[in-house]
Amino acid sequence: MAMVVPGIKCQPIPPCPKRMLNGPCGGVREGYTCEVDGRRCVWIDAFIEAKRRGNLKPFTEVLLDANFKVRDYKPKTREPKSKVMKLLLERKYILAFEVETGRNIDLTRFKELSRELSPYYDTLTFTDNPVGSIEIDPLAPAIISQNNGVESILHVTCKNRDRVALTSYLMAAAAAGIRNIIAVTGDWPFLSGAKYMFPSFDLDAVRLIYLARLMTDLHVDFSGRRIEGNPFFHVFTAFNPHFAPLELEVLKLIKKIKAGAEAAFSQPIYSVLTWRKVKKYFKEYGIKVPVVVGLMPVKSIKMAKVLMRELGIHIPEEYVRFLNGNKSYEEIYSFNIEYFRKLAENLMAEHDGISGFHVLTFGDLKLASELGRCLRKLR
Numbered sequence: 001m002a003m004v005v006p007g008i009k010c011q012p013i014p015p016c017p018k019r020m021l022n023g024p025c026g027g028v029r030e031g032y033t034c035e036v037d038g039r040r041c042v043w044i045d046a047f048i049e050a051k052r053r054g055n056l057k058p059f060t061e062v063l064l065d066a067n068f069k070v071r072d073y074k075p076k077t078r079e080p081k082s083k084v085m086k087l088l089l090e091r092k093y094i095l096a097f098e099v100e101t102g103r104n105i106d107l108t109r110f111k112e113l114s115r116e117l118s119p120y121y122d123t124l125t126f127t128d129n130p131v132g133s134i135e136i137d138p139l140a141p142a143i144i145s146q147n148n149g150v151e152s153i154l155h156v157t158c159k160n161r162d163r164v165a166l167t168s169y170l171m172a173a174a175a176a177g178i179r180n181i182i183a184v185t186g187d188w189p190f191l192s193g194a195k196y197m198f199p200s201f202d203l204d205a206v207r208l209i210y211l212a213r214l215m216t217d218l219h220v221d222f223s224g225r226r227i228e229g230n231p232f233f234h235v236f237t238a239f240n241p242h243f244a245p246l247e248l249e250v251l252k253l254i255k256k257i258k259a260g261a262e263a264a265f266s267q268p269i270y271s272v273l274t275w276r277k278v279k280k281y282f283k284e285y286g287i288k289v290p291v292v293v294g295l296m297p298v299k300s301i302k303m304a305k306v307l308m309r310e311l312g313i314h315i316p317e318e319y320v321r322f323l324n325g326n327k328s329y330e331e332i333y334s335f336n337i338e339y340f341r342k343l344a345e346n347l348m349a350e351h352d353g354i355s356g357f358h359v360l361t362f363g364d365l366k367l368a369s370e371l372g373r374c375l376r377k378l379r
Ligand code: SF4
Pocket: 015, 016, 017, 018, 019, 020, 023, 024, 025, 026, 027, 028, 029, 033, 034, 035, 036, 040, 041, 042, 043
């Protein structure tokens, strides 16, 4: 059954709680159920039917709602204007570290953080309220870090901001000198247990990417109204190598690239086999966008189980087996350094596609520094 979203004069859209127009969000759970309320994800059924009919073309075309007045723009590769983009295009294996902004409004710690991590990482990426946590907006920390010598990447989600708020936010980011963003749809706050939150979604990641490219290439917003001062930033996106069916995620990445995404940051991976599955589809569909692979050491069996159960992340048995039982911080630390050093080495040996690593350590700076040091030696 189709429904019409009030205020949007476009074709009826399927009954999706996040009002996705361009395929599924990252919230498809086991059994193809929706993270919001457990219904079967409408996009999965549409994909299965399209595959049965042998017509996947609609899954690769960018769909805009009628409130986008500039509709026929086709973003192209641009000259790099940020250090990160330059390294990505040169396939130099960038090293990125993800920073969760937290709830402490004393922001001087971001100065120290950027100084501490600058010897190891080319860029710091600042998250935008992941999994429904309520944290400091990443714009101020990203500016502080950049002013202290490490180029920033700002995560921007569509959650709880309509296109007006997103346009305004992106203008502020450009005005403050942010040169890179990661545009994503945003999670439902299911992991935080915050059942009192009811997020709203106006755009999806594909339309946000397109909006960002309108702003930075044509200097107009979604309504076609001019933005003065030549805003510019590079636009990246997310990719989930654990998504099932993986082909559908790959098709969505094609849409994101057509909308203007210049690189993709992947969810964490734990084995080369995961990457090989992705590589097969990239080859089949001719995808050549630089991919920065997520590396996320886990420090407890409890956390590993959450990642596997709730997010469908594949973690090899040998890794899970190690985490079982009582292990000291030092034992887990040493295991993780060696595990991810080897994994990175093996991934780099796969050659094509991978353009860097995005390290996530949940705020463990000792682990972040040492892993960054090891990864830097590899390139
Ligand atoms: S999983 Fe995402 S795309 Fe699918 S129905 Fe739910 S919100 Fe919509």
